[in-house]
Amino acid sequence: MGSRTPTTSIDLARLSLSHGEGVRLDLPVRLEPLELGGQTYAPKESIVETRIDLSRHSSGYAFRLRFPLNVAGPCMRCLEEAGVETEVDAREINQAGTDDEELTSPYVEDDKLDLARWLHDAAVLAVPSQVLCRPDCAGLCPVCGESLNDADPEAHEHDTGSDPRWSKLDELKQD
């Protein structure tokens, strides 16, 4: 398993599929760390076992890419260790002789399917916009930066009211 060289692209012409024909390939592909919201999320295994279904139609190709995604990185609220574990299922179609963006895949060029780039983009899309250590992560205190997940809300208070700068502000407001 680990000794197989990762694939980066598939040469569609070399598959020489006839119209209506399809093929399923199980290929290892390297996944680079994902950059999201200024943080880096690294895959647990840099080589991902993917399953690709390709089928040829009268006017082009249809592709399906499936793989398990498992990345780890900081929680976007409290910076503690967090991660994403999901199954990705992505599809693309590429029709010949059209300029319609919906019908052309950005991963097909010169009869080659750029698997490494598709895998990366599909992984980024599969990560939720908020990666959290837990759904109700309380985040960091905006005043002192302590994680509010560990702090007792009763014990964790900043008595901003007694800050002389604040009373000065209150005086100004009253005038």
Ligand SMILES: [Zn+2]
């Ligand atoms: Zn968190």
Ligand SMILES: [Zn+2]
């Ligand atoms: Zn605080």
